[in-house]
Amino acid sequence: MRSLVAGNWKMNGFKAESLELASDLAGRARSGAVCDVLVCPPSTMLSDVGAVISGSGIMLGGQDCHALESGAHTGDVSPVMLADLGCSHAIVGHSERRANHGESDAVVTEKAAAAHKAGLTAIICLGENAAERVEGRAKEIVTLQLHGSLPEGASAANTVIAYEPVWAIGTGNTATPQDVTEIHDHLRGELIRAFGDDGNAVRLLYGGSVNAGNASELLAVDNVNGALVGGASLKPDDFWAIVESGRPD
Ligand code: 13P
Numbered sequence: 487m488r489s490l491v492a493g494n495w496k497m498n499g500f501k502a503e504s505l506e507l508a509s510d511l512a513g514r515a516r517s518g519a520v521c522d523v524l525v526c527p528p529s530t531m532l533s534d535v536g537a538v539i540s541g542s543g544i545m546l547g548g549q550d551c552h553a554l555e556s557g558a559h560t561g562d563v564s565p566v567m568l569a570d571l572g573c574s575h576a577i578v579g580h581s582e583r584r585a586n587h588g589e590s591d592a593v594v595t596e597k598a599a600a601a602h603k604a605g606l607t608a609i610i611c612l613g614e615n616a617a618e619r620v621e622g623r624a625k626e627i628v629t630l631q632l633h634g635s636l637p638e639g640a641s642a643a644n645t646v647i648a649y650e651p652v653w654a655i656g657t658g659n660t661a662t663p664q665d666v667t668e669i670h671d672h673l674r675g676e677l678i679r680a681f682g683d684d685g686n687a688v689r690l691l692y693g694g695s696v697n698a699g700n701a702s703e704l705l706a707v708d709n710v711n712g713a714l715v716g717g718a719s720l721k722p723d724d725f726w727a728i729v730e731s732g733r734p735d
Contacts, residue, residue, distance in 0.1 A: 487687070487689065487711045487733070487735070488521055488522055488711075488732075488733060488734060488735050489520075489521035489522065489705060489711055489712040489713075489732030489733045489734075490521065490522045490523075490524060490646065490689055490691060490711065490712035490732075491521060491522070491523055491524070491712050491713050491715065491725075491728055491729045491732050492523075492524040492525070492526060492547065492575070492577075492609065492648075492691065492712065492713070492714050492715065492719075493523075493524070493525045493526060493715050493719025493720075493725055494526045494549060494577060494580070494693075494714055494715065494716050494719060495525065495526060495527045495528060495531075495549075495719060495720060496528075496549065496582070496716055497528055498528070498720055499527055499528060499531055499720070501531065501534065504527055504528075504531045504534070504535055505531075505534060505535070505538055507720065507722060508525065508527075508534075508535040508538040508539055509538050510722040511523070511525065511539065511542075511544060511722055511725065511726070512538055512539045512542035512544060513542075514722070514726050514729075515539070515542040515543045515544045516541075516542050516543075519543060519544075519729055520729060520730050520732050520733075520734055521712070521729060521732030521733060521734060522545065522712070522732075523543070523544045523545065523729055524544070524545040524546070524547050524574075524575055525539065525544055525545075525546060525547070525719070526546075526547040526548060526549050526575070526577055527546075528549065529548060529549070529563045532546060532548065532568070532571045532573065533571050536571055536572045536573075540572070545574045545575060546571070546572050546573045546574065546575075547568075547573050547574065547575030547576060547577060547606075547609070548563060548565070548568040548573050548575070548576040548577065548606075549576075549577050549580070550563070550576070550577060550578065550580070550583055550597070551563060551564060551565040551568055551576045551578065551597055551600060551601055551604075551606075552564045552565070552597070552600070553593070553596035553597050553599070553600045554600065555600070555604075564600070564604075565597075565600045565601045565603070565604035565606055566604045568601075568604065568606060569604045569605050569606055573606060574606060574607060575606055575607045575608075575609055575646075576597075576601040576606045576607075576608055576609070577609045577611060577648075577714075578594050578597040578598050578601060578608050578609065578610055578611070578635075579591075579594035579597070579598070579610050579611045579612065579631075579635055580611045580650070581611060581613055581615075581650060581652045581655060582655075585652075591630070591631055591634030591635045592634070594610065594634075594635040595634065595635050595636065595637045596637070598610055598635065598636070598637045598640065598645070599637035599638070599639070601644075602637065602639055602640070602644045602645075606644075607643075607644050607645065607646060608637075608640075608644065608645050608646070609646045609647075609648050609691070609714065610632075610635050610636065610645060610646070610647055610648065611648045611650050611693070611714070612627075612628050612631035612632055612635065612647070612648070612649060612650070613627075613628065613631075613649055613650040613651040613652055613654075613655075613693075613694070614627040614628060614651055614652065614653075615651075615652040615653060616652065616653035619651065619653060624651070624669060625668075625669065625672050628649065628669060628672070628673060629672070629676055632647065632673060632676055632677075632680075633676070633680065636680060640681075641681065641684055641688075642681070642684045642685075642686075642687035642688045642689075645688060646688070646689045646690075646691060646712075647673060647677070647688060647689070647690050647691070648690075648691040648692075648693050648714040649666070649669055649670060649673060649690065649691070649692055649693070650692075650693035650694050650714060651665075651669075651694050653694075654693075654694025654695050655693070655694050655695070655716065656695070656716060656717060657694075657695060658695050659694075659695060660694060660695040660696065660697075660700050660704070661692070661694055663703050663704060663706075663707050666692050666704060666707050666710060667707050667708065667709070670690050670692070670707060670708070670709035670710055671708070671709055673690055673709070674686070674690065674709045677690075689711040689712055690709055690710060690711050690712075691710070691711065691712045691713055691714045692704055692705075692707075692710050692712075692713055692714070693713060693714030693715065693716070695717075696713045696714075696715045696718060696728060697717075697718045697724060697728070698718065698723070698724040698727035698728060701713065701727065701728040701731035702731040704731075705728075705731045705732055705733065706731075712732060713728055713732075715728055
């Protein structure tokens with residue numbers, strides 16, 4: 487399956503540096519990208535970054551979205567607004583949102599459903615924390631999160647799953663290819679259970695301290711269909727090295 491390498495810029499990037507990063511990446515993409523590339527800048531920069539990458543083949547995504555189309559929700563961004571700005575994707579259920587904003591699986595399901603309704607592909611994030619891994623509960627946790635966060639109508643065409651173990655995010659403690667194989671093979675089985683054959687076509691991304699040095703071994707794992715990259719997505723050389731580790735088909 488063709489890889490998707492997605493950069494989650496998180497709450498980083500003032501105007502000048504965001505535009506510089508976007509135009510650097512767009513220049514590289516115009517000479518051809520090995521796989522699909524997505525950038526998810528902060529919502530303040532979506533419009534400007536969208537203009538810079540337009541025509542380069544790089545796709546634009548939001549880092550979160552509200553479950554409703556519009557209304558009295560101060561500070562929130564709706565999936566329809568994201569689509570209106572040219573986004574094709576929205577990340578939902580990132581562990582930082584689950585932890586900092588108390589987002590439950592039920593909330594993530596509503597957000598994913600709203601993203602679908604707006605015509606966006608939902609990137610649903612899940613992953614166990616350090617204590618759950620030590621207790622040997624990683625598979626149990628991701629299974630609950632997966633089935634708890636998939637809305638009705640989810641399919642390979644509108645949904646991507648990102649396995650991001652919390653203990654690997656921003657820590658430099660990347661999961662080993664063995665850890666990733668075990669969880670991704672398990673998630674693939676669960677996706678087939680949920681969707682039948684279509685479960686084979688759902689992209690499964692790995693995220694958590696992916697960098698230029700470890701990307702090729704992680705992206706070579708059978709059921710890894712791309713990466714969701716935080717810190718390294720802010721450095722064009724590093725991010726592009728990860729893109730170049732992706733598979734064309
Ligand atoms: P890092 O790549 O900085 O560990 O972040 C991963 C992540 O949370 C991407 O969504």
